[in-house]
Amino acid sequence: MHNKTIAELSRSLQQGDFSSEELTRHFLARIESLDGALNSFITVSAERALSQAKQADQRLAKGENGPLIGIPLAQKDIFCTDGVKTSCGSKMLDNFIAPYNATSVEKLNVAGTVMLGKTNMDEFAMGSSNETSFYGAVKNPWNTDTVPGGSSGGSAAAVAARLIPCATGTDTGGSIRQPAALCGITGLKPTYGRVSRYGMIAFASSLDQGGPLTRTAEDAAMLLGAMAGFDERDSTSIDTPVPDYCAELDRDLKGLKIGLPKEYFGEGLDSGIGDAVHGAMDEYKKMGAEIIDISLPNTHLAVPAYYVVAPAECSSNLSRFDGVRFGYRCENPKDLEDLYKRSRGEAFGAEVKRRIMIGAYVLSSGYYDAYYLKAQKVRRLISGDFKQAFEKVDVIMGPTSPTPAFKIGEKADDPITMYLSDIYTIAVNLAGLPGMSIPAGFANNMPAGLQIIGNYFAEAKLLNVAHKFQQVTDFHTKTPDAFK
Amino acid sequence: MSLDKQDVEKIAHLARLDINDADVSAYAQNLSSILDLVEQMNSVDTDNVEPMAHPTDAVQRLREDEVKESNQREHFQKIAPQVEDGLYLVPKVIE
Incomplete structure (x- = not known):
């Protein structure tokens, strides 16, 4: 059961091949027996999960056909969950039982999903390796000596190890895409304002955005469809209709213009990752896409402004x-x-x-202009680079992370080196654009991620472009040996 | 930008953070190197650039001034460290 996608599980549940309760018990048993090696969960809410699963089974028995009814998932421990500990990976909130649900949690509950627990993360989502968690580092299921990435590292490791079919994450500077890349799964950061931030513990309010971590683009489309939408409780939520993200998945890519920014292939890029990205471009060319060299000249200013x-x-x-x-x-x-x-x-x-x-x-007196105002101006320049690029191309592609997963402890004492792990993802948050990471191969036997960046509200296009790639490749189906 | 131990102590006070004396010089070093990274922004001229506060330049949405939320004081105070008669307790402020 654990090797099926959400789309497959959904069909099986509808047909009655197994119940949501059986599915939930299967994944709870996997977490129980396998998560000791990974530390991907902070809280497992078994009792609550079984009661949600029974409710889902009743809905299914009544003939309801919502695609997510009875699907097990995990929430990153940054989303407030009514009555369940919500720690944000910090000692500060180790005793915090959230008194209300985040909007995303509420929406996923209404859609019929079953929450099995809360996943580990860098403390307050500040980190790129999951080592800053109060609850200890998460291990990458592909090699437990290495990091899963961060900050949504628990979610990414759990999905990669098939401990859960899908999970939520948040992305402020790459925190969905980078762990998805390092763990060999699919992750999507939506356009700023697409998914409500209400009840999602705030790190940097003008950058934070929640989104799905899944095995496939199709699964990400299903989950995003349930998470997205206007919320009057989030003052920066955008009131734009949510399209059916599954409707466009199979659209032909003939004539698609893919921009490759030269700044994403410079010094510091691991050659194995570069090869995987170029290999992906060959697949897209075969599908009729056109590859266009572009420049995002202010890329080097993204990490400093961030x-x-x-x-x-x-x-x-x-x-x-x-x-x-x-x-x-x-x-x-x-x-x-x-x-x-x-x-x-x-x-x-x-x-x-x-x-x-x-x-x-x-922000202290006398420094505002030199730092915050300057950074906001640089942010405008970075955003302008993308604006110009999207006049010429439909999507932008490149590596998600400059290297595959690194060793636990390798960068822990050097904040600057750690910050540069997000060199290709941060500009997307500063501009507020949607971005995805999908598996594109392996470098040194560790997963390599392909980043796909779209224009504002082009999530359906990203999912289409990712789905078509997954129809002709099998990287997204690979499972680490110890978790098959 | 190089911060010394006194700078770190001042910033920690502004942020109401208790920092162990033994850690102050390590913070001074880390924070200085982060500010060095940040100062790479100065390599570009931004004199005529409009600052960007919001990714899509959206403005604050307004709503009708109507009461919609119910009062849940007791529910929210259940998780407080110390409350009495509906009030949050802190050490005495006024002698």
């Missing part, structure tokens, strides 16, 4: 964690300032502290 915008917004967002209303509180505070300082000092990890301090510094 490390102003993201920390500035994080320092503001994380000021709510003060030990007063919820979350961690230090023992015996001597006064209010001591309460704030020690609660925050004792409960935040080193990377979160670094980013809060960078944010506080760049």
